[in-house]
Amino acid sequence: SDIEKGTYPHYMLKEIDEQPAVLRKIIQAYQDDNGNLTIDPAILTALKEADRLYIIAAGTSYHAGLVGKEYFEKIAGIPVEVHISSEFGYNIPLLSKKPLFIFITQSGETADSRQVLVKVKKMGYPSLTVTNVQGSTLSREADHTLLLHAGPEIAVASTKAYVAQIAVLAIAATVFAESQALPVGFDLTQELGIVANAVQAMVDAKDEMEQIARDFLEVTRNAFFIGRQLDYHVSLEGALKLKEISYIQAEGFAGGELKHGTIALIEEGTPVFALATQEEVSLNIRGNVKEVVARGANPCIISMAGLDEEGDTLVIPHVHPLLTPLVSVVPLQLISYYASLHRGCDVDKPRNLAKSVTVE
Ligand code: G6P
Numbered sequence: 460s461d462i463e464k465g466t467y468p469h470y471m472l473k474e475i476d477e478q479p480a481v482l483r484k485i486i487q488a489y490q491d492d493n494g495n496l497t498i499d500p501a502i503l504t505a506l507k508e509a510d511r512l513y514i515i516a517a518g519t520s521y522h523a524g525l526v527g528k529e530y531f532e533k534i535a536g537i538p539v540e541v542h543i544s545s546e547f548g549y550n551i552p553l554l555s556k557k558p559l560f561i562f563i564t565q566s567g568e569t570a571d572s573r574q575v576l577v578k579v580k581k582m583g584y585p586s587l588t589v590t591n592v593q594g595s596t597l598s599r600e601a602d603h604t605l606l607l608h609a610g611p612e613i614a615v616a617s618t619k620a621y622v623a624q625i626a627v628l629a630i631a632a633t634v635f636a637e638s639q640a641l642p643v644g645f646d647l648t649q650e651l652g653i654v655a656n657a658v659q660a661m662v663d664a665k666d667e668m669e670q671i672a673r674d675f676l677e678v679t680r681n682a683f684f685i686g687r688q689l690d691y692h693v694s695l696e697g698a699l700k701l702k703e704i705s706y707i708q709a710e711g712f713a714g715g716e717l718k719h720g721t722i723a724l725i726e727e728g729t730p731v732f733a734l735a736t737q738e739e740v741s742l743n744i745r746g747n748v749k750e751v752v753a754r755g756a757n758p759c760i761i762s763m764a765g766l767d768e769e770g771d772t773l774v775i776p777h778v779h780p781l782l783t784p785l786v787s788v789v790p791l792q793l794i795s796y797y798a799s800l801h802r803g804c805d806v807d808k809p810r811n812l813a814k815s816v817t818v819e
Contacts, residue, residue, distance in 0.1 A: 469806045471614035475792050476662050481609045481619050482655040485626045486648055488608045496648055498634045502603045505585050506537065506635045509559035514541040515575045516563040519617040519699060520624060524563050525692040526784045527628035533781065535632040536641060544572040545819065560586040565612060565620035566815035567595020574819055576600055589627055591620050605631060614807045615814050616703045618792045621696060622785050626651060629782065650779040654786060657776035661789035668790055671772060672797035675730040675759050676707060682730045683721065684711040687744050690734035693784045697732060697791035704799035704809050714747040727755035736763040736775065736783040761790055
């Protein structure tokens with residue numbers, strides 16, 4: 460069945476492998492009889508009525524929310540704020556006149572996120588939960604739900620749910636834009652199909668990822684992940700994956716912030732994972748790589764076909780520039796997986812962590 464490991468040594472590896480199928484499942488689940496992407500019309504109305512979206516989430520789901528913000532702003536033209544649920548709950552910012560609250564939660568049970576939902580409902584605001592679990596608390600208590608269709612995620616470190624969250628947010632933003640006759644400029648169904656193939660190519664390159672884990676993470680105590688624009692959001696998720704399961708101290712940050720502090724930490728051999736999938740900032744991130752290399756760093760450059768340069772460690776297949784997080788996160792998941800494995804850590808059940816945290 461879906462929730463058995465089968466021949467896999469760990470749920471995490473199985474769930475990483477399922478990602479191309481999850482993407483195809485999502486496309487199907489959100490297609491109408493004519494093959495057009497569609498979402499619940501009540502959600503389209505809620506998006507239309509909102510003057511600002513407030514995305515509320517924790518952990519990996521928060522990182523998916525950062526990507527989702529870009530979709531709602533760039534594709535759908537709606538301003539978005541993304542907040543960590545625990546912070547938002549105790550320190551509600553000044554709100555716009557017509558907010559729509561979007562809760563992103565794999566489990567639908569995270570207490571930090573639920574307490575925000577309870578509060579904003581009391582304030583009379585509309586809500587939408589994006590979740591993997593039908594009938595979960597946050598799904599039941601919100602006005603609307605978008606399902607991830609990722610199948611049960613068992614490993615504590617979230618992988619396929621992150622990819623599913625980003626895909627579903629892309630669909631919601633795009634379908635909304637189309638419903639408002641805004642120019643989208645691409646065929647999302649087609650682009651997500653290209654992404655699914657690219658993700659397949661990444662999961663098929665496990666040997667390469669295992670070698671990268673050996674080359675960059677075998678002896679180190681720490682690691683850095685840098686990126687700009689969308690790559691910045693993915694670098695946060697890459698660092699989180701690595702710390703969660705390998706206990707290597709990892710930090711993700713914006714390339715431009717290097718010079719404002721973090722570069723002081725670069726020593727001989729420090730691994731720096733640099734994502735370079737965004738054309739607009741390609742030169743800048745390449746510049747950051749030069750800066751850390753000059754200070755002795757061991758750079759692992761993950762670029763995208765078309766923007767790649769000689770010496771890059773890994774080149775992901777070319778996909779639509781807004782959809783790169785769906786692909787670039789996969790090598791980072793696998794590299795973390797192998798780093799954890801090589802260190803003899805408990806991949807699926809890392810110490811001190813729970814799959815869903817039902818206390819505030
Ligand atoms: C826990 C899990 C994380 C997850 C976070 C949010 O900390 O270990 O993997 O990202 O909760 O969970 P949610 O179910 O709300 O997405």
